[in-house]
Amino acid sequence: MNTVVNHQTEFIDLGLIEYQQAWDYQTGLFNSILEVKSSNRTASEVNQRVTDNYLLFCEHPHVYTLGKSGNEENLLIKKEELSAIGATYHHINRGGDITYHGPGQLVGYPILDLENFFTDIHQYMRLLEEAVIQTLAEFNLSSGRIKGLTGVWLDVDDSKKARKICALGVKTSRWVTLHGFALNINTDLSYFDKMIPCGINDKAVTSMQKELKHVVDTNEVKSILKEKLADLFKLELR
Numbered sequence: 001m002n003t004v005v006n007h008q009t010e011f012i013d014l015g016l017i018e019y020q021q022a023w024d025y026q027t028g029l030f031n032s033i034l035e036v037k038s039s040n041r042t043a044s045e046v047n048q049r050v051t052d053n054y055l056l057f058c059e060h061p062h063v064y065t066l067g068k069s070g071n072e073e074n075l076l077i078k079k080e081e082l083s084a085i086g087a088t089y090h091h092i093n094r095g096g097d098i099t100y101h102g103p104g105q106l107v108g109y110p111i112l113d114l115e116n117f118f119t120d121i122h123q124y125m126r127l128l129e130e131a132v133i134q135t136l137a138e139f140n141l142s143s144g145r146i147k148g149l150t151g152v153w154l155d156v157d158d159s160k161k162a163r164k165i166c167a168l169g170v171k172t173s174r175w176v177t178l179h180g181f182a183l184n185i186n187t188d189l190s191y192f193d194k195m196i197p198c199g200i201n202d203k204a205v206t207s208m209q210k211e212l213k214h215v216v217d218t219n220e221v222k223s224i225l226k227e228k229l230a231d232l233f234k235l236e237l238r
Contacts, residue, residue, distance in 0.1 A: 018061060022058055037174055061087075061102065062191060064090075064098060065090045066098045070098050071097060100191050102188060105182050106183045129151070134228045152166035166183040184208065185209065
């Protein structure tokens, strides 16, 4: 357990960035935190170092990612056909099944040492969802959770109408988080037709643009969501 906690969190907007490049970047930050935690285990109390926290926002070019427990059959297009639609494919180490990232979708990667905040993965997931739910409410979109499913959904009380607007997938090691959430803002939803989203074949996917029937200001969403995350997690953003 950390003897010195740190709520300061560096916020970095990476803009539009290739998935592999963002993966390498966040993995480097993740490993740097683990290295500090490892050295603290054998250091005296006076030599303990604080662990850093990061919140990354970005968008990716079209890409499909498959979690470690995912089923490749949930990708409905042959891998050799991906280049024709300008997409790539990555098998990664988060939980969950297949998901899509692309332009118009806000991806958030919180790389936090939860020992600086709380040590509860369930609470971590629920607070990520809550930040999105509160953000959508600012745009008069009512959303919520569906029992047994991660992410944020619209029309949660109607199983036939329920549709996902934000996907979550995380990995943790020694209370340090990796991966995060993907909120559909002005996303080209046709790319979801090439997969079974998160392995769930009886629920639709939507976006803020589709629900509101107009293009949404991505920067406005970023600004609101960043503040919701800071408030819920008690992050001191810099």
